[in-house]
Amino acid sequence: MLGNISFRKRRWFALAITTLAIFAVRWLASRTSMNLGRPEVLTGSTVLACLFLLVLLGVRRRLPFWRLGSVSMWTQIHIYSGLFAGGVYLLHVPAIIAGGRLEFALSLLFVIVTLSGMYGVYASRTLPKRLTAIEGQHRFDLVDWHRGQISKAARSLLDDVKEQTAVRVLGGYYGKNLQPFFASRPSLAFVMAPTNLRRKRLLTGLQQLDRYLESEGRETSGALAALVRRRDELDYQYALQLRLRMWVVVHSVLSLLLIAFAITHAVTAFRFMSS
Amino acid sequence: MIDNTVLPLEPTETIAVRRPQRWDAPMDALMSQSDVNWLKSREPFASMDAKAFPKTTPLEGILKNDCRLHRCEPGEIIVREGDYGNSAYLVIAGGVRLVLDSLTGEQLGRTPQTKMSWSEALSRFWRRSRVNEAREPHEITLSMTNGVTPVRQVDDRAAIFLQDVDAVLGTNETVPLGPGELFGEVAAMYRAPRTATVIAETEATLLEIRWQGLRILRRDPDFCRSLDDHYRTQWLPIHLRELPLMRHVPESNLSRVVEATQLQSYGRMEWNADYKRSRKLPAAEQILTEPMVAEEGRLPTELIIVRSGFGRVSQQFGAGHRTVAYVGKSHTFGLEELAYNALRDETSPPQPLQQSLRAIGFLDTLHIPAETFVSEVLPYIRRSELPAIAASLLVETPAFGKRASDDRRKASRPANSTSAESRGLAHPSGSQFETTGLLEFIVQNRLNNGREAMVIDLHRCTRCDDCVKACASVHDGNPRFVRQGSTHDRLQFVQACMHCADPVCMIGCPTGSIARDTDTGVVTIHEPICVGCGTCASACPYENIRMTSVNDHEGRPYHDATTGKPIIKATKCDMCSSSPTGPACQAACAHDALVRIDLSESKPLREWLERRQ
Numbered sequence: 001m002l003g004n005i006s007f008r009k010r011r012w013f014a015l016a017i018t019t020l021a022i023f024a025v026r027w028l029a030s031r032t033s034m035n036l037g038r039p040e041v042l043t044g045s046t047v048l049a050c051l052f053l054l055v056l057l058g059v060r061r062r063l064p065f066w067r068l069g070s071v072s073m074w075t076q077i078h079i080y081s082g083l084f085a086g087g088v089y090l091l092h093v094p095a096i097i098a099g100g101r102l103e104f105a106l107s108l109l110f111v112i113v114t115l116s117g118m119y120g121v122y123a124s125r126t127l128p129k130r131l132t133a134i135e136g137q138h139r140f141d142l143v144d145w146h147r148g149q150i151s152k153a154a155r156s157l158l159d160d161v162k163e164q165t166a167v168r169v170l171g172g173y174y175g176k177n178l179q180p181f182f183a184s185r186p187s188l189a190f191v192m193a194p195t196n197l198r199r200k201r202l203l204t205g206l207q208q209l210d211r212y213l214e215s216e217g218r219e220t221s222g223a224l225a226a227l228v229r230r231r232d233e234l235d236y237q238y239a240l241q242l243r244l245r246m247w248v249v250v251h252s253v254l255s256l257l258l259i260a261f262a263i264t265h266a267v268t269a270f271r272f273m274s275s
Numbered sequence: 276m277i278d279n280t281v282l283p284l285e286p287t288e289t290i291a292v293r294r295p296q297r298w299d300a301p302m303d304a305l306m307s308q309s310d311v312n313w314l315k316s317r318e319p320f321a322s323m324d325a326k327a328f329p330k331t332t333p334l335e336g337i338l339k340n341d342c343r344l345h346r347c348e349p350g351e352i353i354v355r356e357g358d359y360g361n362s363a364y365l366v367i368a369g370g371v372r373l374v375l376d377s378l379t380g381e382q383l384g385r386t387p388q389t390k391m392s393w394s395e396a397l398s399r400f401w402r403r404s405r406v407n408e409a410r411e412p413h414e415i416t417l418s419m420t421n422g423v424t425p426v427r428q429v430d431d432r433a434a435i436f437l438q439d440v441d442a443v444l445g446t447n448e449t450v451p452l453g454p455g456e457l458f459g460e461v462a463a464m465y466r467a468p469r470t471a472t473v474i475a476e477t478e479a480t481l482l483e484i485r486w487q488g489l490r491i492l493r494r495d496p497d498f499c500r501s502l503d504d505h506y507r508t509q510w511l512p513i514h515l516r517e518l519p520l521m522r523h524v525p526e527s528n529l530s531r532v533v534e535a536t537q538l539q540s541y542g543r544m545e546w547n548a549d550y551k552r553s554r555k556l557p558a559a560e561q562i563l564t565e566p567m568v569a570e571e572g573r574l575p576t577e578l579i580i581v582r583s584g585f586g587r588v589s590q591q592f593g594a595g596h597r598t599v600a601y602v603g604k605s606h607t608f609g610l611e612e613l614a615y616n617a618l619r620d621e622t623s624p625p626q627p628l629q630q631s632l633r634a635i636g637f638l639d640t641l642h643i644p645a646e647t648f649v650s651e652v653l654p655y656i657r658r659s660e661l662p663a664i665a666a667s668l669l670v671e672t673p674a675f676g677k678r679a680s681d682d683r684r685k686a687s688r689p690a691n692s693t694s695a696e697s698r699g700l701a702h703p704s705g706s707q708f709e710t711t712g713l714l715e716f717i718v719q720n721r722l723n724n725g726r727e728a729m730v731i732d733l734h735r736c737t738r739c740d741d742c743v744k745a746c747a748s749v750h751d752g753n754p755r756f757v758r759q760g761s762t763h764d765r766l767q768f769v770q771a772c773m774h775c776a777d778p779v780c781m782i783g784c785p786t787g788s789i790a791r792d793t794d795t796g797v798v799t800i801h802e803p804i805c806v807g808c809g810t811c812a813s814a815c816p817y818e819n820i821r822m823t824s825v826n827d828h829e830g831r832p833y834h835d836a837t838t839g840k841p842i843i844k845a846t847k848c849d850m851c852s853s854s855p856t857g858p859a860c861q862a863a864c865a866h867d868a869l870v871r872i873d874l875s876e877s878k879p880l881r882e883w884l885e886r887r888q
Contacts, residue, residue, distance in 0.1 A: 063397070
């Protein structure tokens with residue numbers, strides 16, 4: 001039924017359903033409270049059930065032949081169940097970060113996983129556009145190979161230079177600045193938050209050498225500048241793709257921890273209730 | 276003062292080279308003059324008038340260069356129903372049988388594709404091999420029946436044999452064909468799938484004639500007449516009846532249309548050979564190299580119907596031509612202008628063609644003369660299926676179309692419908708996109724050939740490669756595509772088999788290993804009868820078929836017991852035919868970024884793009 005509606009409509013529809021569901025749980029909880037029941041059991045069980053449902057996305061991803069819908073459908077369920085779980089969690093807890101060792105760790109984990117999930121939605125909607133804006137689509141597993149190719153191309157550019165002045169001027173700059181740039185992987189700082197400072201620095205350096213060069217040297221300098229840009233764009237692609245991949249790993253590991261803590265919390269709470 | 280500026284010299288020297296000749300690459304270099312002389316003494320060549328052929332392409336030349344002699348052994352499958360081919364076969368000696376009933380895949384040596392159950396899929400998933408391209412022995416070659424292998428070598432080629440010839444011929448309706456009879460000419464001339472399987476009944480000698488030669492042989496009036504008569508009586512009515520526009524035309528009118536219809540061909544059938552070069556040409560240059568079928572600005576004299584191949588509809592824009600649509604099988608050209616001219620007020624001027632039609636690669640067309648169309652077809656077209664401008668005139672001219680059913684003609688157009696497309700029919704005048712850039716990109720790269728093209732929305736793709744991993748999981752650890760391909764704006768057209776409308780990969784497979792599933796349209800490779808010749812891989816213009824050597828589950832490569840050479844198989848995307856969930860790549864995408872989509876029509880892609888807002 002929802003297969004052919006636009007993404008915008010689907011988003012509004014799902015948000016409306018999620019909000020309604022949160023209000024429904026709130027109403028049920030207040031009714032339980034009025035009937036001298038235990039609303040925290042209702043909300044807690046709902047959150048725990050949601051956590052199990054949320055983990056099913058990972059199971060579906062690993063079983064490509066699962067008949068029960070596509071991964072995209074499960075992702076939608078995951079996103080809105082996550083929002084719903086967040087809403088019910090607020091009904092369940094007296095404070096967002098609870099006191100007590102287990103409860104503190106559990107609530108902290110819940111908040112981190114929720115925030116990382118929100119970041120994931122944001123990242124998966126914005127980073128692909130940034131990746132597409134760069135020329136060339138590089139596969140993550142081939143990034144190192146591409147780096148090697150660029151490095152080789154730079155080396156052979158210099159080897160082909162015949163003008164002695166150019167060999168001296170560009171050779172010096174290459175050895176000191178370009179060779180380390182082409183030969184090494186980007187720094188952790190660049191991978192975490194890519195900027196264009198490196199590129200600017202290297203390109204400015206090359207530009208400043210122009211006045212010492214003749215026509216062939218200038219041509220080579222221009223070709224080296226193009227390789228610097230290519231390598232920088234490749235590193236930018238690498239950084240963004242790594243971020244998208246690492247986020248999934250971090251979110252998944254924390255989610256499993258959260259499930260373990262939540263089960264412990266539930267068992268403990270039921271024990272206390274029965275005693 | 277004298278200006279000493281040195282101007283670049285005009286090129287005055289030319290380089291002498293030998294101009295390529297038509298028959299530089301004969302079909303069979305072993306055809307000798309004595310073979311040709313012998314053939315000339317047999318029918319139908321004996322009664323052909325040699326003077327009917329141009330000096331540059333004499334009859335002898337055709338026999339020597341466009342033909343090949345085959346010796347077939349009893350039980351050999353010569354052509355299979357559903358295959359595509361570029362050649363027709365003439366029986367020279369011996370006898371063959373044309374099987375009118377459809378044979379099963381197993382009888383033709385093809386492994387039936389069955390959907391795995393969920394539990395089977397799970398068990399295969401857990402037990403997937405750690406070795407690349409691992410196969411069981413029964414997946415490498417068909418087992419012997421009565422000590423005979425189904426795939427055997429006949430002279431210098433691999434051939435496939437029926438396992439129980441007598442039973443097949445005894446239980447199925449067949450037609451015997453003897454010396455002088457031709458078969459497979461419709462598939463060869465019009466790029467249509469073969470409609471029947473033909474089996475050698477006795478040892479037979481066949482003359483394979485490639486389509487280029489067949490076309491020149493049509494210069495002989497008798498030969499041409501017999502081919503045309505056969506096509507006109509047997510196939511043309513079926514092809515015309517398949518058109519949505521002809522659905523309500525009475526039989527008597529249809530037979531008059533059949534009589535008047537002309538068949539035309541444009542461009543080269545081996546378009547895939549030129550593809551790599553032509554796709555790199557700038558769009559403006561490529562358009563000018565394409566053969567013109569109908570030119571903008573001229574008065575329409577016939578309705579053009581595409582029988583096979585692809586055409587580009589373009590419009591003059593400034594100093595060049597802008598692509599406005601592409602047409603494929605069953606699309607029409609000139610309908611709007613013809614209908615308008617027929618229905619217009621006599622005081623209004625006639626409308627010339629608003630666009631040009633050019634052949635992309637090759638294009639086979641049917642031409643119905645304007646008078647025939649207006650008198651025999653137009654009155655029976657539903658108003659809702661006519662172009663808007665003609666439909667509006669129909670309301671103003673109630674006297675027109677007296678012979679047609681009043682109810683149908685007067686049926687009002689739905690308020691929100693402007694074309695046949697909205698009624699789920701193929702757009703009669705081709706596929707149109709909003710953006711010319713995307714349209715030209717698709718045409719330039721011949722992506723409009725794809726019926727199951729893999730398209731990725733790069734604005735949503737997180738480059739996680741889950742699609743590739745899912746593909747590998749379903750195919751025993753061997754992905755059938757890599758996430759790469761040409762891009763346009765935010766769309767990437769991935770290099771995965773597109774299960775083309777014109778599957779050039781299927782032409783020339785010696786054993787019929789690569790075949791289209793008649794129910795799903797998916798082109799699959801039946802590995803046990805794949806001889807690893809690589810014909811399909813080199814024919815695929817998109818490079819979506821890969822040849823790979825195969826191993827057992829312990830990593831030991833299989834090799835041919837006779838020659839010692841490694842066993843090679845063709846591999847490609849099979850749309851996860853055996854998986855219970857269909858294409859795993861699409862199902863595995865978490866962000867709705869990947870889709871398998873029919874690009875031969877614009878509607879699916881346009882709707883898919885519209886959803887993404």
